[in-house]
Amino acid sequence: xxxxxxxxxxxxxxxxxxxxxxxxxxxxxxxxxxxxxxxxxxxxxxxxxxxxxxxxxxxxxxxxxxxxxxxxxxxxxxxxxxxxxxxxxxxxxxxxxxxxxxxxxxxxxxxxxxxxxxxxxxxxxxxxxxxxxxxxxxxxxxxxxxxxxxxxxxxxxxxxxxxxxxxxxxxxxxxxxxxxxxxxxxxxxxxxxxxxxxxxxxxxxxxxxxxxxxxxxxxxxxxxxxxxxxxxxxxxxxxxxxxxxxxxxxxxxxxxxxxxxxxxxxxxxxxxxxxxxxxxxxxxxxxxxxxxxxxxxxxxxxxxxxxxxxxxxxxxxxxxxxxxxxxxxxxxxxxxxxxxxxxxxxxxxxxxxxxxxxxxxxxxxxxxxxxxxxxxxxxxxxxxxxxxxxxxxxxxxxxxxxxxxxxxxxxxxxxxxxxxxxxxxxxxxxxxxxxxxxxxxxxxxxxxxxxxxxxxxxxxxxxxxxxxxxxxxxxxxxxxxxxxxxxxxxxxxxxxxxxxxxxxxxxxxxxxxxxxxxxxxxxxxxxxxxxxxxxxxxxxxxxxxxxxxxxxxxxxxxxxxxxxxxxxxxx
Amino acid sequence: xxxxxxxxxxxxxxxxxxxxxxxxxxxxxxxxxxxxxxxxxxxxxxxxxxxxxxxxxxxxxxxxxxxxxxxxxxxxxxxxxxxxxxxxxxxxxxxxxxxxxxxxxxxxxxxxxxxxxxxxxxxxxxxxxxxxxxxxxxxxxxxxxxxxxxxxxxxxxxxxxxxxxxxxxxxxxxxxxxxxxxxxxxxxxxxxxxxxxxxxxxxxxxxxxxxxxxxxxxxxxxxxxxxxxxxxxxxxxxxxxxxxxxxxx
Numbered sequence: 001x002x003x004x005x006x007x008x009x010x011x012x013x014x015x016x017x018x019x020x021x022x023x024x025x026x027x028x029x030x031x032x033x034x035x036x037x038x039x040x041x042x043x044x045x046x047x048x049x050x051x052x053x054x055x056x057x058x059x060x061x062x063x064x065x066x067x068x069x070x071x072x073x074x075x076x077x078x079x080x081x082x083x084x085x086x087x088x089x090x091x092x093x094x095x096x097x098x099x100x101x102x103x104x105x106x107x108x109x110x111x112x113x114x115x116x117x118x119x120x121x122x123x124x125x126x127x128x129x130x131x132x133x134x135x136x137x138x139x140x141x142x143x144x145x146x147x148x149x150x151x152x153x154x155x156x157x158x159x160x161x162x163x164x165x166x167x168x169x170x171x172x173x174x175x176x177x178x179x180x181x182x183x184x185x186x187x188x189x190x191x192x193x194x195x196x197x198x199x200x201x202x203x204x205x206x207x208x209x210x211x212x213x214x215x216x217x218x219x220x221x222x223x224x225x226x227x228x229x230x231x232x233x234x235x236x237x238x239x240x241x242x243x244x245x246x247x248x249x250x251x252x253x254x255x256x257x258x259x260x261x262x263x264x265x266x267x268x269x270x271x272x273x274x275x276x277x278x279x280x281x282x283x284x285x286x287x288x289x290x291x292x293x294x295x296x297x298x299x300x301x302x303x304x305x306x307x308x309x310x311x312x313x314x315x316x317x318x319x320x321x322x323x324x325x326x327x328x329x330x331x332x333x334x335x336x337x338x339x340x341x342x343x344x345x346x347x348x349x350x351x352x353x354x355x356x357x358x359x360x361x362x363x364x365x366x367x368x369x370x371x372x373x374x375x376x377x378x379x380x381x382x383x384x385x386x387x388x389x390x391x392x393x394x395x396x397x398x399x400x401x402x403x404x405x406x407x408x409x410x411x412x413x414x415x416x417x418x419x420x421x422x423x424x425x426x427x428x429x430x431x432x433x434x435x436x437x438x439x440x441x442x443x444x445x446x447x448x449x450x451x452x453x454x455x456x457x458x459x460x461x462x463x464x465x466x467x468x469x470x471x472x473x474x475x476x477x478x479x480x481x482x483x484x485x486x487x488x489x490x491x492x493x494x495x496x497x498x499x500x501x502x503x504x505x506x507x508x509x510x511x512x513x514x515x516x517x518x519x520x521x522x523x524x525x526x527x528x529x530x531x532x533x534x535x536x537x538x539x540x541x542x543x544x545x546x547x548x549x550x551x552x553x554x555x556x557x558x559x560x561x562x563x564x565x566x567x568x569x570x571x
Numbered sequence: 572x573x574x575x576x577x578x579x580x581x582x583x584x585x586x587x588x589x590x591x592x593x594x595x596x597x598x599x600x601x602x603x604x605x606x607x608x609x610x611x612x613x614x615x616x617x618x619x620x621x622x623x624x625x626x627x628x629x630x631x632x633x634x635x636x637x638x639x640x641x642x643x644x645x646x647x648x649x650x651x652x653x654x655x656x657x658x659x660x661x662x663x664x665x666x667x668x669x670x671x672x673x674x675x676x677x678x679x680x681x682x683x684x685x686x687x688x689x690x691x692x693x694x695x696x697x698x699x700x701x702x703x704x705x706x707x708x709x710x711x712x713x714x715x716x717x718x719x720x721x722x723x724x725x726x727x728x729x730x731x732x733x734x735x736x737x738x739x740x741x742x743x744x745x746x747x748x749x750x751x752x753x754x755x756x757x758x759x760x761x762x763x764x765x766x767x768x769x770x771x772x773x774x775x776x777x778x779x780x781x782x783x784x785x786x787x788x789x790x791x792x793x794x795x796x797x798x799x800x801x802x803x804x805x806x807x808x809x810x811x812x813x814x815x816x817x818x819x820x
Contacts (some may be wrong), residue, residue, distance in 0.1 A: 043621070045625050047626070049631050100698060103699060105697075106688075111701055113703075114700070115701055116698060122813025133710070136714065139630065143715075151684065156680070181673070210626045211626070212625055225687065244600070245603075246604055333604075334602070439618065440618065441614040484619045486585065488621075488669070489669050492613070532624055
């Protein structure tokens with residue numbers, strides 16, 4: 001096996017082709033930069049296609065009182081006061097324009113009776129705010145952006161896995177990728193690089209995330225010194241499927257509750273009356289998820305360990321029209337007709353609020369030449385994300401990221417990298433082709449089990465410390481992984497390459513969860529059940545040698561005009 | 572625990588000239604789909620088996636294959652539908668093989684690049700208004716998850732080098748043509764460059780679509796008719812001719 005590789009040059013390199021990556025590619029291309037976008041899966045298959053409910057944007061088409069200020073305050077308050085205010089402000093102000101632009105790119109949203117974009121209710125949004133396409137909003141976004149991308153001068157390489165980022169004097173200057181279909185290495189020289197690889201949900205056993213959401217970009221960025229933030233904040237979606245086993249964790253859209261679905265326990269009680277009498281099923285996700293969990297733990301769960309989600313009272317026509325893919329999903333996978341029967345649901349790992357720390361204006365990281373957008377970036381959602389805000393996020397910050405990287409590229413040249421480093425990296429990749437190595441799937445399963453059992457929806461110090469020890473042990477073993485076969489389309493090899501990056505995400509989540517001795521938003525500690533005013537801070541994760549160090553940093557203070565929009569935090 | 576035998580097509584074109592079916596025994600769980608069985612093989616028997624999958628929920632269209640020789644999504648084909656009989660899983664036959672179950676479907680993006688993009692009518696007042704009923708037709712086509720099973724089943728693509736773009740791409744063009752605010756007519760592209768005339772409406776594509784898009788009825792036939800109306804209708808030809816003459820005068 002020779003160590004040959006193909007070299008490409010591009011102003012802006014984008015790693016990840018979900019909504020954020022594609023929106024960034026369009027923006028960078030429109031700003032006059034040459035653009036290359038890499039995707040781990042086939043183009044158009046990214047996890048964004050799984051998004052169902054809608055995009056939050058205060059168009060005020062349905063509720064005329066809505067505006068960016070209300071969207072700002074909803075998002076900031078439900079982020080439990082640790083969001084970066086400027087990111088929230090940008091999101092709230094720019095989301096409507098991004099939605100209209102998407103429509104001008106060809107997306108077809110559902111309509112109001114007078115022909116404007118329809119908006120639906122969603123958890124903890126004061127007004128009906130989610131622009132949607134039935135329950136397939138993510139697919140519409142991906143297809144629309146893909147269409148735009150294919151008709152621009154953007155180079156697309158799909159089924160390429162980036163194994164490492166390269167730096168020169170601290171600046172990111174390129175990335176090495178392995179093309180799965182032929183096993184050929186590609187080195188992409190770039191003036192600016194955007195990480196848009198999505199979240200790390202697949203490090204958990206029960207998750208709504210696609211196969212590819214293994215937190216690769218997060219790990220790659222951390223390895224070159226990018227700071228992470230708020231990693232302890234992992235969102236559990238209240239409603240994932242529980243049965244049959246093959247689809248355990250698969251998402252049941254919040255749109256079901258948005259359209260009038262109610263939650264019941266096995267005794268038939270509408271239990272949200274006890275947990276949140278005012279907002280009921282449409283309270284923030286952390287609250288509804290913990291309520292579902294508490295009912296199941298108290299022995300009031302269903303046959304397969306969930307609670308019931310019931311929308312049968314809305315009638316078959318309404319359900320098939322408003323929630324067509326949920327109807328099909330339950331019929332195909334569980335043999336349940338949701339127009340006549342209740343769904344069984346339980347919390348499932350859904351979203352990583354934390355991620356790479358970025359500048360709100362340009363999405364630049366602390367590492368020169370490196371940018372991040374979408375789920376892999378942090379700051380916007382704080383301790384809890386509202387439904388619909390992630391699709392708004394990928395459009396708003398995807399665009400800013402593309403422009404930010406493009407501007408950076410215009411001011412910078414290419415940086416060089418010592419060829420011996422590239423060769424060493426290729427050798428590392430190939431060293432996993434060793435049939436006597438440890439089975440990567442066995443180790444990944446151990447990681448997933450550990451995260452779901454010990455770093456779950458309610459956490460405690462003992463379990464977290466256990467989990468940390470297991471992760472550190474897995475880290476030692478991760479150098480001894482190996483698989484049989486050749487380098488060509490070898491998914492086992494890919495799992496070997498992903499695994500060390502999955503461990504970085506896992507280690508950060510656990511260390512942060514140990515450090516944050518309070519319960520705030522998605523992070524709930526049984527041993528510290530209260531919110532602590534002293535800990536209204538962000539946790540920053542810094543690479544120090546081969547170690548991960550944690551620092552507390554103050555949340556940026558709100559300027560007076562924004563302070564007026566939010567109630568002071570209550571303890 | 573019950574077991575089922577899955578016969579998987581294995582072929583590494585780098586080192587072998589021919590492929591072969593290899594049998595694997597997989598324990599059966601309730602509600603299991605073919606993809607679960609394949610993941611079991613991948614995890615516990617042979618991690619080097621090449622297979623493509625992503626969302627596991629019928630939403631991304633990655634895990635397309637031929638199951639008992641019928642183009643299907645692995646994630647949506649239930650094991651219990653085979654009642655314990657042996658199941659064969661092989662790659663899509665209409666596309667070049669990469670390895671084992673993985674095929675090279677990249678030509679589809681080359682075709683998508685050739686389809687004229689969404690081009691809104693000029694001077695539409697903002698924000699745009701459209702009525703729900705007008706977007707329903709296009710919305711049916713937008714359910715497409717690009718699994719390319721319709722391309723795989725199409726005998727025109729499999730057996731003839733005709734230049735026909737295939738059902739997926741007619742659906743794409745139709746989704747744009749039937750957008751209420753689009754200004755182009757892609758039927759000319761489809762019927763000339765796109766080789767739509769080669770489709771003899773056997774409706775195979777429609778029968779394998781996991782999204783149940785009525786590809787032939789609602790996309791292919793209307794696009795064929797549009798072309799006929801626009802280019803071959805004798806009355807339309809006379810009207811066009813007289814209009815042109817009128818313009819000349």
